[in-house]
Amino acid sequence: MSNIQADVSPGDDFPLHHAVFSGDTKLVSQLIRVHDLAQKDVHGNTPLHLAVMLGHKECIMLLLSRGAPVKVKNNTGWTPLAEALSYGDRKIIGMLLRKLKQQSRELLDQRRPALIQALEDIGDFYLELKWDFHSWVPLVSRILPSDLCKIHKKGSCIRLDTTLVDFNDMRWERGDITFVFNGKASPHNALTVMDNKLKVYQRIRYEETDQEVEEEIDILMRSDIMAAQMSTKNITFSRTQSGWLFREDKTENIGEYAAEFFNINGLVLESKKRREHLSQEDIQKNKAMVENLTKGSWDNKEFSRRSSLPPPESPTVLWEEYISAPIGNVPCIGRPHLSKESQKNFKATIAMSKDFPMTVDVLLDVLEVIAPFKQFQKLRDFMENKLPPGFPVKLELPVFPTVTAKVTFCFFEWRDDLSDELFSIPSTYLEDPTRFPDL
Template identity: 65%
Template sequence: MPMTMAQEEGEKYPIHRCIFQGSVKTLSSLIKTHDIAEKDKQGNTPLHLAVMLGRKECVQLLLAHGAPVKVKNLAGWSPLAEAISYGDRQTISSLVRKLKQQTREQMEERRPNLVAALHQMGDFYMELKWDFQSWVPLVSRVLPSDICKIHKSGASIRMDTTLVDFNDMRWERGDISFIFNGDQKPGHSLIVLDNKAKLFQRVRHKETELEIEDEVDILMSSDIMAAQMSTKGITFSRAQTGWIFREDKREMVGTFHADFYQINGMVLESRKRREHLSEEDLQKNKAIMESLTKGSSQGFKNGEPPLRRASLNPPPESNITWDEYAVAPPGQCPLLGRNLVYKESSKSFKATVAMSPDFPLTVDMLLNVLEVITPFKHLSKLRQFVLMKLPPGFPVKIDIPILPTVTAKITFQEFAFRNDIDPELFQVPSDYFEDPMRDYDVYMIMMMALHNISCL
C-alpha cells in the first residue's frame, strides 16, 4: 500500500513526530542517530515543536544534546520566542542559558581568526561621525550626533563615544571608552571606562544566576520583538546630479573621492507579539524597562530574594494531530500554542551610500573591527548593513535606518594608518577605580537579549 503524505513526513522527520506524540523514550533513542537541528517543511526544528507543545522533558533532552537555540522557523520565530509565548519560566531560563552558552562558544571559535585578522591589519586611527535624523519634525530636533573615535593597535581596539544607549526616543549621553584586548584571556579582554566618573568595569563573559533570572523577568514582561532590514529587493543605482545635464554624482567625502549610489527597495520590517501579556503587564513593563535602563537591577533587598515572575497557565492542549500538522502546506503551520496577538509593520527608506575606491581599509577589515564593538546597538546596525553586497569600493558615507522613525547618516570622516598609537590607550588609567556594580552589565545583558530575539 502506498504511504499517505503524513506517513511520508513521519518517515522524513521521525524526531519531530515522536515529539508530537510526546515519546521521550523514542526521542532518547533517535537523538543518537538523527540530526536534532533539522527543520521540517514549516521550518520548525525539534526544539521549536517541543517548546510549542509544552513537552518539557523533550526540551531538556534536546538542550542537553546541543540543539541550536538561535534558529528561525518559516514564520521568523525562534524557540526562545515561542517559549516566552508559552510562558513556562523554567523552559525560558533553560533556553536563555543555552543560548548564551552557544553564543560564547561560537564567539570563542571565531576569536582566533578575528585576533589573527586584527594582527595582520595595519594599526590605525579612524573617526565615524553619526548624525541621527527623523522624518518626524519634533523628534528630529532632539536627536543627537556623535563622533566615534577608534584606535587600533595589534589585536587591541579602543572606541571612544558619547552615545551610551538609545531606546525609542530616550538618548543617554556620557563619556565612555570600550576597550578590547584580543591577546588577553576572554574574561579580561573587554573593559568599559566611564571617563567622567573615572571608573572601569570588566565585561564578564558569564552571567550570574541573578542576572539570568533578571533577564528572564524582562523577557516574560516584554513584547516579543523581531525587526530586520529586508535586503531581498535591494538594488543600487548611480545617484545623479545636475538640473539639465544629468551626470553621475561624484564628491569628496573628507579626503576620499566617492561615487554616490541610490539604495532602492530598503524596507525595515518589524513584528511584535504580546499574547503572553495582560493589560497589567503592559503597564508594569514600562516601569521595569525604565528601571533596568537606569541600571537598577532588581537584586536582593533586605536579604529577601526578588519577587520573580511566575509561569503562565499553559495554553489549552493542542488537539492538532501529527497527521494534520504533517500535511499542512509550508507557511501555514497549524496553531500549536496560544492564539497570537500579533502586529507587523514595514517602512520603506530612501537612502544613499557613497563608495570610495581610495579608502585604505577594506570592507572585510571593517567587519572584523565592527565584530568586536557590536554590543553597541547602533554599531550592530552598521555591521548588518555592511554585510550586504555593496557596489565596488568602501562605504565612506551611509544612510541606514536605526528605528522605524530614525535614520543615521554615518561618515568615515577621518582615517590614517599610524605606527605611533600609544599602547597606554588600551590600559585602564591608574587613577580609575573598578566598580563592578555599574550598570553596563545590565545594559549589555538587556541589549544582547533584545538583539538575540530580534536576530532569531
C-alpha cells in the same frame, strides 16, 4: 538499535520529532543519541520547537542537555524561544534563554582564534568615525546625540574613545570614555571600559548575572514577540542627483576624500509580531511605557516578577495530521497565534569613495571581532558583492519618521608607531565594578 526502530512507524522520516510530539521521554532519551537535533520537519520545526509548543518539559530538558540549537527558525520565522514566550511557562523560557546565551558564547569562543588572527593580519591604523542623529523637528534635534569616535588598532587590540557616557531623562551625559579590546586576553577580561575623568575602569562582564537574566525574562514575557529582518535581495543603487535647474550626479568631499553619492532603493524591513501571550492590561501598559520612554520618564521598577501563564489547551491534532498537513498550513499545536505582519520601506543614501585608504574587507574584519552576530556573513556578502565601487564613507538612514541616523568616516591613516600604552589601563586608575551598571 533495533528496539528503537521497532517503536517507529514505517515510513516515518522524523522519528525524534514523532517521539517528542508523543511526549515519549524514554524513546526521546534514546533517539537523541543517534539523531540530528537540528533536523527540521516539513514545517521547519526542530524537535525543540515541538517540545516547547506542546509544553513537554522533560523532552525540553533532554534536548537542551544534548545541545539542541535554540537560535533556529521554522518556516514561519519563529525560534523555540519565541514559541516558549507564547506558551508562557517561566521555567521553560528561562531554560531556553540561558541555553541560547551559552550557545552564543560557545560559538563566539570557537570562532575567536580565527577572528583574532584576521585582526592581527590587518595593518595598524587610526580612524575617526562621526555618527549623529538629526531631525527636522527642532525640539527633537536638540536632544538627539552626536559624537566623534576615535579608533586605534594595533595587533589584536582596539581602542575606542568617545564623549558619550549615558542617556537619562532624554539628556545625553558627556564625558571622556575609552573602550579597550584585548584580543590576547581571556574572554572574561577582553573588554574594558575606562572613565578618564574619574580615573576608574570596569571589566565588561562576559556573562549576565542570574538577576539580569530574570529581569530579561520579565521584559520578554510582557512584550510583543518580534521577528524582523532587512531584506537585501531587491536592493539596487542609483546615482543621487543634485542641482535645481541643471541636474547632475552628486559628488562632494567627505573629509579629504572625494565621494560619489548613491540612493539605496528597495530597502525593506520585514517585521512580524505576536501577542497571544499578552492581556489587554499588558498591551495598555506597554503602550504607556513607550509613551513614557519618549518623555524620558519610564521607571522599570514598577514591574514585579512575571508569573507563568495557564498552559494552552491540549491540541487535538494527531501526529499523522500534523506531519501530513500542507506546507504553509501547519496545524496549531500551541497557543493560537495573534499575529501581525508589516513592511517598512526605507530611503537611504550612501557615499562611496575610491580614495579612502581602508577597504571594505578590512572594515568587515574589524567589525566582526568587536560586534559579531549570526547574520554577519549576510552583511559581508552584501557589502562585498552589491555595494558600488569604493569604500562607504557616509551612510544616512531614517530610523524613525522624523529621525535620520548618519555615520561618516572622517579620517583614516595607517600607523606603525602606536604605543602599547594606548591599549593598557593606566596604573593610576582604580577598578570600580559599579561605574557602568548596565555593562
